[in-house]
Amino acid sequence: MHVDLATVRRIARLARIKVTEDEAKGLEKELSGILNWVEQLDEVDTDGVEPMTRVVAQDMKKRADIVTDGEMAAAITANAPMSDDNFFVVPSVME
Numbered sequence: 001m002h003v004d005l006a007t008v009r010r011i012a013r014l015a016r017i018k019v020t021e022d023e024a025k026g027l028e029k030e031l032s033g034i035l036n037w038v039e040q041l042d043e044v045d046t047d048g049v050e051p052m053t054r055v056v057a058q059d060m061k062k063r064a065d066i067v068t069d070g071e072m073a074a075a076i077t078a079n080a081p082m083s084d085d086n087f088f089v090v091p092s093v094m095e
Contacts, residue, residue: 001035003028 008027012019019027073086082089 003031
């Protein structure tokens, strides 16, 4: 797949990257090379290959779904400038 200068400029604008004309010409070749390499991956036969997330099969470690608030509300709000009944008190932002 060939990437033209207009596409390089558009990608740079979307990424908010300032690119000079010389850099754009170099990026045109680099991006085309990358996309050509990715196109080669389409040629790989993946029939019968099981999808995987890692090389070694592992079961996902899970923790028990238990509420553990720690009964520490008073200790947590103790450092707040203002608190009321274990809730943070903040100045009003709307009048």
